[in-house]
Every structure is written in structure tokens, then in C-alpha cells.
Amino acid sequence: MSLTTIAVEQLSKTFGRTTVLQDVDFEIDAGDMVALIGPSGSGKSTLLRLMVGLTRANREQRSRVTIMDRAVQQRGKLTRCSRAERCRVGYIFQQYNLVGRLSVLTNVLIGHLGSMPRGRALLGRFNRQERLRALEALSRVGLESLAGQRANTLSGGQMQRVAIARALVQDADIILADEPIASLDPRSAREVMKILQRINEEDGRTVLVTLHQVEYAREFCRRAIALKQGRLYYDDSIQHLTDARLQALYDDEGLCELFDRRPQQPDTITQPAAAGAAL
Numbered sequence: 460m461s462l463t464t465i466a467v468e469q470l471s472k473t474f475g476r477t478t479v480l481q482d483v484d485f486e487i488d489a490g491d492m493v494a495l496i497g498p499s500g501s502g503k504s505t506l507l508r509l510m511v512g513l514t515r516a517n518r519e520q521r522s523r524v525t526i527m528d529r530a531v532q533q534r535g536k537l538t539r540c541s542r543a544e545r546c547r548v549g550y551i552f553q554q555y556n557l558v559g560r561l562s563v564l565t566n567v568l569i570g571h572l573g574s575m576p577r578g579r580a581l582l583g584r585f586n587r588q589e590r591l592r593a594l595e596a597l598s599r600v601g602l603e604s605l606a607g608q609r610a611n612t613l614s615g616g617q618m619q620r621v622a623i624a625r626a627l628v629q630d631a632d633i634i635l636a637d638e639p640i641a642s643l644d645p646r647s648a649r650e651v652m653k654i655l656q657r658i659n660e661e662d663g664r665t666v667l668v669t670l671h672q673v674e675y676a677r678e679f680c681r682r683a684i685a686l687k688q689g690r691l692y693y694d695d696s697i698q699h700l701t702d703a704r705l706q707a708l709y710d711d712e713g714l715c716e717l718f719d720r721r722p723q724q725p726d727t728i729t730q731p732a733a734a735g736a737a738l
């Protein structure tokens with residue numbers, strides 16, 4: 460297996476007449492923890508959906524998404540992935556996507572469905588080993604004591620931790636988390652980010668997380684990828700993401716000033732002319 464675990468090449472997406480992503484290109488190495496940031500509407504969620512094949516990109520010759528050496532889509536067409544291949548990517552949603560009337564444990568067990576024999580999966584018959592793994596995952600997110608409780612009685616932070624436990628049971632090598640802390644209070648948000656960081660550091664799972672709060676990106680991620688108006692605007696170490704660059708990312712006036720007064724740095728700020736021209 461190559462070191463690159465996610466490769467996005469020349470990805471563009473147009474809805475009707477609106478282009479929401481344009482020529483986005485980046486690679487993520489196995490085991491990295493990356494924040495995907497950018498103003499509201501810059502295309503972060505659309506990009507994640509393209510990466511897991513929930514949406515098709517524009518049909519352009521060199522457009523491709525590869526996850527763990529396997530193309531998910533190319534030239535705007537989805538490729539056929541086996542159930543096992545789909546299980547290698549865990550997707551965590553802002554709104555948790557739990558089944559509220561089922562117990563916490565059953566929600567976590569659902570993570571096994573993709574790798575179980577179809578017959579057992581259809582009947583929802585989980586064996587002892589699968590139950591033990593689900594309990595172990597719940598213990599890693601600190602919720603084993605709530606295993607029997609209905610999911611819709613949990614707080615938002617607890618629900619998100621159950622969603623992470625479900626991805627752990629799925630044994631996903633890559634976790635894509637779409638604004639997992641957007642609906643949470645600061646304490647719960649920090650807990651969820653710490654859990655994501657732990658599974659990245661302890662298990663070596665690759666994590667790509669979209670965030671609105673840049674301070675969490677700075678605290679928990681090693682690298683940032685930023686989108687602005689659908690274009691890749693920044694892709695580098697989180698340490699080089701200065702306040703001036705952040706201001707430029709979120710504030711149009713700042714962007715003009717940055718490009719007027721400073722020499723361009725093509726290694727870290729990509730496509731500055733295009734981003735500037737879009738103002």
C-alpha cells in the first residue's frame with residue numbers, strides 16, 4: 460500500500476449553473492489528521508460527499524478520487540466498490556445519524572453490518588465477538604455504562620461519541636467527519652475532538668475533519684486544507700496557518716491586502732490569482 464491514502468485530482472462540481480468546487484487537488488498520507496476549513500458555502504461538505512461517492516464530480520478528463528489505492532470515482536463516474544472497500548471509510552455526520560429508538564449498543568453494532576454475512580446482517584443477528592467489540596468501542600469513547608440506553612435520550616456530545624464508536628466497530632482505516640462538533644457546546648466539542656485525535660494517534664487511522672472553529676483545528680490537527688469559493692486556497696502544516704492567512708481566508712478585504720502587500724508563496728497558498736480574481 461502506498462503512503463498516500465486519499466488522492467483528490469482535478470475535482471470540480473457544478474450544481475445547475477453554480478460551480479461549487481473547481482480543480483481541487485490534494486493528497487493525504489496514511490495516519491495524518493487534517494482539518495478541512497473554509498467559509499460557509501466554500502464546498503467542504505460537497506468535497507467530502509464526492510470523496511465517498513455520495514455525489515459525482517463533473518465529467519472532466521483528469522478528475523479522480525482514490526481512497527487507499529482504489530478509485531472511488533473518475534471522470535465523473537462512480538466505480539464499483541465492494542462492501543469491504545466501502546467499510547474502509549467511516550463517515551461521521553454533524554447530526555450523528557443514529558437510530559433514536561434503538562439502544563446505544565445496537566447503534567454501535569450497526570457498524571458491523573458491512574462486514575457480516577448478508578443473511579445474518581439482514582436479520583441483525585450479532586454474535587458474541589461482535590457484541591464484545593461494540594462494548595470495547597463504547598468503552599473507548601467513555602460510554603460503556605450507557606450501552607442499554609435508547610440513543611434518543613443522549614446529549615448531542617454523547618450521540619457523536621456513539622457515532623465514533625460505530626465507525627470504530629466498522630474498523631474504518633479512514634474517518635471522514637463532516638462538522639462533527641458544529642452542534643456541540645465547547646466541552647462536548649473538545650471531548651469529541653480528543654477522541655478523534657486519540658484514534659488517530661493510537662490506531663493510526665487517517666482523520667479528515669471539517670471544522671468551523673479554527674482554534675480546534677490548530678489544537679488537534681497537524682495539517683489544514685482550506686477551501687475558498689470552491690478552490691483550494693491553503694494546504695500546509697497547521698503551524699504555518701498564520702492569523703493573516705486566516706483573515707485572508709475568511710475576509711475578502713484581507714485577501715486583497717494579503718496579495719497586494721506580500722510576495723506570493725506558491726508552496727503554501729495555492730491558486731492565489733484565481734482566489735483573488737474571484738472577489
Ligand SMILES: Nc1ncnc2c1ncn2[C@@H]1O[C@H](COP(=O)(O)OP(=O)(O)OP(=O)(O)O)[C@@H](O)[C@H]1O
Nearest residue numbers: 474475479497498499500501502503504505506671
Ligand atoms: N445538492 C445541491 N444542489 C444545489 N446546490 C448545492 C447542493 N449541495 C450543495 N450545494 C451548494 O454548494 C455550495 C457549497 O455547499 P457545501 O455544503 O459544500 O459548503 P460548506 O463549505 O460545507 O458549507 P457549510 O460550512 O455552511 O456547511 C453551497 O452554495 C450550497 O448551496
